[in-house]
Amino acid sequence: MTKLSVNINKFATIRNSRGGNNPDVVKAAIDAQLFGADGVTVHPRPDERHIRYSDVRAIKPIITTEFNIEGNCREQKFVDLVLEVKPHQVTLVPDAEGQLTSDHGWDTITHKDYLVEMIKIFKGAGIRTSIFVDPVIELVEGAVATGTDRIELYTESYARLYPENREAAINPYIAAARKAHELGLGLNAGHDLDLHNLKYFAQNIPWLDEVSIGHALICDALYLGYENAIQLYKRQLAG
Numbered sequence: 398m399t400k401l402s403v404n405i406n407k408f409a410t411i412r413n414s415r416g417g418n419n420p421d422v423v424k425a426a427i428d429a430q431l432f433g434a435d436g437v438t439v440h441p442r443p444d445e446r447h448i449r450y451s452d453v454r455a456i457k458p459i460i461t462t463e464f465n466i467e468g469n470c471r472e473q474k475f476v477d478l479v480l481e482v483k484p485h486q487v488t489l490v491p492d493a494e495g496q497l498t499s500d501h502g503w504d505t506i507t508h509k510d511y512l513v514e515m516i517k518i519f520k521g522a523g524i525r526t527s528i529f530v531d532p533v534i535e536l537v538e539g540a541v542a543t544g545t546d547r548i549e550l551y552t553e554s555y556a557r558l559y560p561e562n563r564e565a566a567i568n569p570y571i572a573a574a575r576k577a578h579e580l581g582l583g584l585n586a587g588h589d590l591d592l593h594n595l596k597y598f599a600q601n602i603p604w605l606d607e608v609s610i611g612h613a614l615i616c617d618a619l620y621l622g623y624e625n626a627i628q629l630y631k632r633q634l635a636g
């Protein structure tokens with residue numbers, strides 16, 4: 398079954414809005430796992446406006462499932478952090494500076510040589526690698542050429558189109574996912590997945606290894622409770 402990795406960045410965003418340590422992001426990671434998550438995702442950014450580098454270090458020892466660190470490997474600070482913390486998986490995301498949230502995947506063709514080099518560094522440290530990509534066949538083929546273990550399909554365009562035409566929304570993802578599967582790449586997905594669109598995505602892409610979900614899940618947790626929200630998301634993945 399597809400694994401659910403809970404992105405806990407939003408806990409840090411709330412904490413940072415007031416200073417202090419409420420909510421406690423280490424507790425958020427512990428509880429996510431207690432409540433049924435198959436993994437924890439964090440996405441530190443250079444300005445640390447969400448999760449901080451020190452949070453990532455503090456979370457690692459309490460991980461009992463899988464730890465996924467996402468971020469921009471063009472930042473040497475990020476590379477050093479990942480190599481120090483050694484998560485189970487690193488997901489390379491080409492964030493531009495000051496970006497509100499991630500809004501595009503890698504051009505795996507133009508940046509092939511650079512990605513080959515980065516993937517080699519992380520895999521050499523025993524860390525599984527994933528590259529954030531848009532659902533485009535050529536970019537999936539480009540990802541294979543980098544030597545990465547997996548790709549993460551950027552699902553924002555699926556989420557945006559889903560309410561008006563879910564078939565049109567899913568089609569490019571099925572094609573990209575098939576290509577990845579055929580080429581032996583592991584497959585993750587994430588961004589703007591929620592309780593409405595997740596089930597259809599997982600049903601149509603049964604060989605999906607993992608989804609990472611943060612924003613919508615934490616918003617749902619405000620109304621429904623954290624444990625309940627995690628369980629509801631898990632149920633969408635169960636078919």
Ligand SMILES: CC(=O)[C@@H](O)[C@H](O)COP(=O)(O)O
Nearest residue numbers: 406440447467490498499588
């Ligand atoms: C790569 C990706 O889609 C997510 O990591 C997303 O950027 C969530 O992070 P924020 O919630 O901090 O925007």
Ligand SMILES: NCC(=O)COP(=O)(O)O
Nearest residue numbers: 404587588589609611612
């Ligand atoms: N990789 C996607 C992720 O971690 C969470 O994205 P979102 O659910 O916050 O949009």
